[in-house]
Amino acid sequence: MRDKRVIFLADCQSFYASVEKASHPEFQHQPVVVAGDPARRSGVILAACPLAKQQGVKTAERLGEALAKCPGLVVIKPRMQRYIEISQMITEIFQCYTDMVEPYSIDEQFMDVTGSLHLYGSPQELASQIQQRLLMETGIYTRFGISETKVLAKMACDNYAKKNDSGIYSLPVANLPETLWKLPIHQLFMAGSRMTAHFHAMGLPTIGDLARTPLPRLKEMMRRRFGKNSDINAELYWRIANGVDNSPVTPGTHEVAPKSVGHMMTLPRDYALLEEIKVIVLELTELVCQRCRGMGYMGQTVSVSCLGADYENMSGFSRQAKLMDPTNVTNQIYHAAVQLLERHWDGRPVRRVGVSLSGLTDDSEYQISLFEDPSRERSRALERTTDRLKARFGDSVILRAVSLAGNGQAVDRAAKIGGHYK
8 A cells, every 4th residue: 555645835924025024134023015116106915924914915905005004014126036036945945855846836835755754753843844944044934734635735734824823734634524624615725706606506615515525416516507518627626625636746847848938018008000019029029039949949830919908899819820940030930920910910009919939849950941041040040149148147138229219128028027027
């Protein structure tokens, strides 16, 4: 009989805010939030420390609302590059205890400690040891959910470890009837507000009510409510409620080869002229090709999308074209992208633009035509050189001239990660 797995879900408390408080000891005993633009008092709350939450401040609410609740709030602008670095540092600390570490998000990571637990004692002792080390080395307080499956470790953390004094909670499968099953259905992992309302309508107000419902019966109930194609969702929720999860902790799970590489940008205003939209298409094409070269891919299918600002009366297009041969050379992709833009844009203002490349193949070998322009190989060499410079000094170290015009967004975009300043 195979030994039971011992899986941790480690969650960094108020991650962005905790990183900032560790960097600014003077704010240690003050309510701190990380938000859009403190100077303009605008944007939304990305993270709030426990002191701020005690004043009623909530993540995702507008900064103005938070300041009304807590006038003494310390507002700090996000530094996404720093948060990524700290997250990677935490991963490296986890890897000192097990090689089975799987990042789940920037502030949550799974660890399978089954093979190394005998070196450290009980799961609670190991979790406490890691917790203390993280606090000492990074200043981040981390909670640990412990169980035999990933989904139970996640619910142990969210429903119990985040609410007790130790920040550590073990949730064995055998104890589910006395613990998890007594909780209201909205505390089930992946049960949002709409699904919670449906469960209540079906007479399933607690997690236990769902877990104890025979699976064939649950499928029948969900078919009546959602239609005949609901069996997969029925089984998914039933398995979560019963803690059934065979998925392993998989290092490198986010390094799977992509099917496409793309970038989309929401513009700061409506772009109504073809020439200014072309500037954005060029900048996005350059980003896509740079990423493809960095990952070792070429692509053969170019896609372009342009959408208007009125989401109730959608305008725009999304079209693609197949090239004769795969490539990752910016000018070649841009030429195809502009043809799509000129052919399908209806002349109405554009607020979102996207470019992507699919049909990916390895770029270590490519077809050379007898009639190929010899300058294309020089273009490949030049782009490899600029890629190295950008990797070392940042994306704004070399820019196309059009990006320095008023329509370009490359300078602003180079200063951001995920839409937030580095």
